[in-house]
Amino acid sequence: VIVPDTAAAGPLLDSGYTVMVGPFDDPDTYRQARVGDARLVATTLGDTTNTNVTFTVREVSPDVPIVATASSEASVDILTMAGCTQVMQLGRMLGDAMARRVLGRDGRARVVGRFEDLLIAEASVAASGLSGKSLAELDLHAKTGVTVVGIWHRGGLTIPTAAAALPTAGMLVLAGSREALQRYDASHAQPDAEAGETLIIGGGRVGRAVAAALRAEGRRWRLVEKDPARIRWPEQSVVGDAARRDVLERAGIGDCSSVVITTRDDDMNIYLALYCRKLRPDVQIIARSTRERNVETLHRAGADFVMSY
Numbered sequence: 001v002i003v004p005d006t007a008a009a010g011p012l013l014d015s016g017y018t019v020m021v022g023p024f025d026d027p028d029t030y031r032q033a034r035v036g037d038a039r040l041v042a043t044t045l046g047d048t049t050n051t052n053v054t055f056t057v058r059e060v061s062p063d064v065p066i067v068a069t070a071s072s073e074a075s076v077d078i079l080t081m082a083g084c085t086q087v088m089q090l091g092r093m094l095g096d097a098m099a100r101r102v103l104g105r106d107g108r109a110r111v112v113g114r115f116e117d118l119l120i121a122e123a124s125v126a127a128s129g130l131s132g133k134s135l136a137e138l139d140l141h142a143k144t145g146v147t148v149v150g151i152w153h154r155g156g157l158t159i160p161t162a163a164a165a166l167p168t169a170g171m172l173v174l175a176g177s178r179e180a181l182q183r184y185d186a187s188h189a190q191p192d193a194e195a196g197e198t199l200i201i202g203g204g205r206v207g208r209a210v211a212a213a214l215r216a217e218g219r220r221w222r223l224v225e226k227d228p229a230r231i232r233w234p235e236q237s238v239v240g241d242a243a244r245r246d247v248l249e250r251a252g253i254g255d256c257s258s259v260v261i262t263t264r265d266d267d268m269n270i271y272l273a274l275y276c277r278k279l280r281p282d283v284q285i286i287a288r289s290t291r292e293r294n295v296e297t298l299h300r301a302g303a304d305f306v307m308s309y
Contacts, residue, residue: 001017001018001019001020002019002020002021002022002024002029002033003019003020003021004021004022004023004024005021006021009021020032020033024045024049024052024053024056025052025053025056026056027056027059027060029056030056030057030060030061031060035057035060035061035064036060036061036063036064038061038064039065040064040065040066040067041053041057041064041065041066041067042066042067042068043066043067043068043069044068044069045069046071047070047071047072047075047078047079050068050069050070050075050079050084051075051078051079051082053068054066054068054079054082054083054084055082055083057083058082058083065085065086066083066084066085066086067084067085067086067087067088068084068086068087068088069087069088069089069090070087070088070089071089071091071205073089075087076089090309091204091205091206091209092205092209093209094206094209094288094307094308094309095205095206095207095208095209095210095211095212095213095262096209096210096213097112097307098206098210098260098262098286098288098305098307099209099210099213099214099217099260100112100122100213101124101171101284101286101304101305101307102198102210102214102219102258102260102284102286103213103214103217103219104122104123104124104127104171105124105127105192105195105257105258105284106127106189106190106191106192106195107123107124107127107128107129107185107188107189107190108123108185108189109121109122109123109146109172109174109181109184109185109189110122110123111181117177117178118175118176118177119175119176119177119178119181120149120173120174120175121146121173121174121175121176121181122152122171122172122173122174123171123172123174123184123188124170124171124172125151125166125167125168125169125170125171125172126168126169126170127190127192128172128188128189129188129190130166130172130188131166131167131168132165132166132168133165133166134162134163134164134165134166135148135160135161135162135163135164135166136162136163140184143183143187144176144180144183144184144187145176145177145179145180145183146174146175146176146180146181146183146184147174147175147176148160148172148173148174149173149174149175150172150173151166151167151170151171151172151173152170152171152173153167153169153170153171154169154295154296154299154306155289155292155295155296155299155306155307155308157173169304169305171305195219195257196220196255196256196257196258197220197221197222197252197255197256197257198210198214198219198220198221198222198256198257198258198259198260199221199222199224199248199251199252199253199256199258199259199260200221200222200223200224200260200262201223201224201242201259201260201261201262201263201272202223202224202225202242202261202262202263202288203223203224203225203227203230203231203232203237204230204262204263204264206262206288207223207225207260207262208230208232210260210262211223211232211233211236221236222236222237222238222251222252222256223236223237223238223251224237224238224240224242224247224248224251225237225238225239226239226240226241226242238250238251242272243268243271243272243275245279248275248276248279253276253279253280253283254279254280256280256283257283257284258283258284258285258286259276259280259283259284259285259286260286260287261273261276261285261286261287261288261303262288263288264288264290265290266289266290266291266294266297266298269287269288269289269294269298270294270297270298270301272287273285273287273298273301273302273303274301274302276302277301277302278302284304285302285303285304285305286303286304286305286306286307287301287303287305287306287307288306288307288308289306289307289308290308290309291308292308295308
């Protein structure tokens, strides 16, 4: 890990990381780090600093793969031009993942990645009617051709055993061909009888990504945001503080089928999860967590799914 000063190095050293101190914009930093022998360079700073890092690394090594994060859509092209091998928009990725939890109520396997012809997908355990059953009992590979390679449950990914009962509030991670996933859907997908409007709290990058993903699927949604400058779809948005009951009622908390809480403030997200659960004991709640230590707290507050970077 390269850091700009010794103050930043201390906590990483205490956590067991190998750390080097050096300016990000100096080619000598990367020469001393032997970047030419690296398998990968990952830069996760601001968009402009990531661009500088990429240019500087490329001065030393034209071939090493570089992966960068980007906050802005416009930065993707710029970072690619600078020499990035891949650019990841974490806000959009998180928003897409939260939207899949809403869409997953129909039990369908939704593709999240691929390795050549092998597709990786997620599917809801409860919506697929698999809760409480074991993989040995289901024998999904023999019946459909898909392999269960993991289960997301309460913020963690586990490798399932054949005899373990599948958790109700879990998401299967499936691997298989497109045809195998289609056979899985034919056996386990079912219409979402409660596919009402989704209430999205927070109009930042993550909230907007949730809205865009739901819009692409033809699903109805309404967004609550207290900063008018963040509103992109006025006709589907409510300006106000979601901590106020009258604002939530105007946004449709009384009859929505899902609530997606996307703010960066974990304290606020815990408050809102608890509040929305009190107002609607039956609603699906999906919440964002900025710090890993708050994942379990958000579950206790009433969130069905908690997701973070």
